[in-house]
Amino acid sequence: MLLSLRSAICLGLVATLSACAGQASLSAGEDTGPDPVIAKPAPSAIPTVNIAPAEGWPANTTPTAANGLSVTAFASGLDHPRWLYVLPNGDVLVAESNAPPGRSGIGGIKGKVMGAVKKRAGGAVPSPNRITLLRDSDGDGVAETRSVFASDLSSPFGMALVGDTLYIANTDSLVRAHYVAGETGLAATPEKVADLPGKAADKFNHHWTKSLLPTSDGSRFYIGVGSNSNIAENGMEVEANRASVLELDAASGNQRVYASGLRNPVGLAWEPRSGKLWAVVNERDELGNDLVPDYLTRVDSGAFYGWPYSYYGQHVDTRVEPQRPDLVARARRPDYALGSHVAPLGLAFASNDALGSDFAQGAFIGLHGSWNRKPLNGYKVVFVPFRDGMPSGPIRDVLGGFLDDDGNARGRPVGVATDRSGALLVADDVGNVVWRVIRASPR
Numbered sequence: 001m002l003l004s005l006r007s008a009i010c011l012g013l014v015a016t017l018s019a020c021a022g023q024a025s026l027s028a029g030e031d032t033g034p035d036p037v038i039a040k041p042a043p044s045a046i047p048t049v050n051i052a053p054a055e056g057w058p059a060n061t062t063p064t065a066a067n068g069l070s071v072t073a074f075a076s077g078l079d080h081p082r083w084l085y086v087l088p089n090g091d092v093l094v095a096e097s098n099a100p101p102g103r104s105g106i107g108g109i110k111g112k113v114m115g116a117v118k119k120r121a122g123g124a125v126p127s128p129n130r131i132t133l134l135r136d137s138d139g140d141g142v143a144e145t146r147s148v149f150a151s152d153l154s155s156p157f158g159m160a161l162v163g164d165t166l167y168i169a170n171t172d173s174l175v176r177a178h179y180v181a182g183e184t185g186l187a188a189t190p191e192k193v194a195d196l197p198g199k200a201a202d203k204f205n206h207h208w209t210k211s212l213l214p215t216s217d218g219s220r221f222y223i224g225v226g227s228n229s230n231i232a233e234n235g236m237e238v239e240a241n242r243a244s245v246l247e248l249d250a251a252s253g254n255q256r257v258y259a260s261g262l263r264n265p266v267g268l269a270w271e272p273r274s275g276k277l278w279a280v281v282n283e284r285d286e287l288g289n290d291l292v293p294d295y296l297t298r299v300d301s302g303a304f305y306g307w308p309y310s311y312y313g314q315h316v317d318t319r320v321e322p323q324r325p326d327l328v329a330r331a332r333r334p335d336y337a338l339g340s341h342v343a344p345l346g347l348a349f350a351s352n353d354a355l356g357s358d359f360a361q362g363a364f365i366g367l368h369g370s371w372n373r374k375p376l377n378g379y380k381v382v383f384v385p386f387r388d389g390m391p392s393g394p395i396r397d398v399l400g401g402f403l404d405d406d407g408n409a410r411g412r413p414v415g416v417a418t419d420r421s422g423a424l425l426v427a428d429d430v431g432n433v434v435w436r437v438i439r440a441s442p443r
Contacts, residue, residue: 022048023374024289024340031293032395036337038312042288043319047372052379052409054430063411064401065437068356071399074136074425074436075143079128081427081434082209083415084346085159089181090420092134093149094427094434095156098127099208100171100198129153131168133184134434141423141436147184150177158212160221162250166190169210169223172199174248194253197225197241204228204238209345213268213277214250221248222277223255226264230285231320232308243307245279245299261305261331267347267365267415271298274389280344280365281334283311286319289373293337294344296363296384296391306331336391341370342378346416346427349386354422355439362386364398364424366413379403381413381426381437399426399437 022042030037065071074092083095130151134143150156150168158169166179168190175190198205207226214221227243228234245265247258264282271278277299283292284307292311309324310316313333316323338344346366353360362385367378381399385392402411411431419425424437 022289024377026290026340029394031290031340032337034336034391036293036312038293038315039288039290041291041317044286044288047286048289048374049372050374050376051371052369052376052403052407054412055404055408055410057410057431057433061410062401063399063435065440066396066398068358068440069398069437070440071435071437072141074141074434075134075146076431076433078132078432078434080125080429081132081414081432082429083157083159083211084417084425084427084434085161086417086419086425087161087181090136091182092136092143092417092419092425092434093159094132094134095159095415096128096130096132097153097156098125098429100127100155100205127155129155131156131159135184141438143434145184149184150186150190153190155208157209158223160212160214162214162218167193167212167214167221167250169196169212171205171208171210172196172202174210174212174221174223174253193250194248194255196223196246197228202238204234207242207264207282209266211266211268213270219250221250222246222258222268223248224262224265224268224279226266226282227307229308231317245277247301258301259299259303259305261303261307261309261327262299263307265299266345268299269347269349269363271363271386271389272349272351273361273386276300276389278347278349278363280338280347281305282343282345284308284317285341285372287311287317290340293340294342295334295338296336296344296347296365297332297334303332304330305334312337336384338365338367338382338384338395339377341373343368343370344378345414346381348416348418348424350383350422351418352422354418355424355437358385358396359383359398362391364416364418366416366426368412368414369402369409376403376407379409379412381416381424398424399435402428402431 085093133149135145155171174193177190211224223246244260248255265279369379370377379402411428415427426435
């Protein structure tokens, strides 16, 4: 009875906060691109709450693909699929995962509201803690083979194959296991390579995902690690090696901060023409509907991107104490804004022109979608065109229709990857589907 009463109170708070929140003032597209409009801050003790309740996909429905593209379900009936990795033989690994229990570090009324938000938005399900293998043996675009590839993991996320060794980034550690091509499950329990921020001894583990990207020779890994707070309100001592991209030596497990000031860098990828490291980053909350634009940016060694002291370059966040003007002075402005509160997670560069010339050179990005903005923002897969290793044009929609006419979430895109043919795969953690996007057949 007490639990039901608490739930009702939390949901009442959510409804009240949502009703009282203002609206975004920027027009569509003003907060995207290489030179976005940076609105005036409108700070609040508790952010705007505007939830798209998780409903799932009605029978025989799919997202809406851009003109010239077609989408079908590669696999359905999964359990919170978050991240994707395509093996050399074409098999697809899916990390079915979610946050570890009870360690968000957000307390009080805000914590209760956040818990209610996650539940309504479909984000409070227990983590399956496994990786599932999907195989399309006949090449018809549907995986007819499904098997548990690895289980009893700890909120797994990033995956990478180097030679005959598969590396898995759990929320608290990097582990590895021997891989044999064609096997449908790992033969041995993965062994630990190194601890990562978020291990059991840490006080809490707010942004739990750990993306993973190896160098071409497999000697080093880059790991995206989010902050343990919104704006360091829990103190900087709990932010050690967080809000950063870490560089980890594969042989020794030693790690260093490669780039910092990135509040929550999730998707990491190599831009194929320049060979540079790029990331999509979730920026801070509680500055209003129009702040701060989440972004796509090149990540260079030693660079600082502002968090928590400034946003989108050198715009000072006056809420942060103590101030650090010395760090703000060298804060780098991101390369490309994706929109405020769109929550970019997945990142994959086009590998060929399989989806047509409009999508042959650039970055596919999964926008998980806002919960703290009016109107809702994100909830789609987009494409940022590139030329000569840099963004070169307006953002384009690839896959939409994740929201129904009443503002409910049929699905929410997370990880994206291209398969061996160049088709785009999209993990949908509310619809529990992996979607496959191809070029539409001519009539």
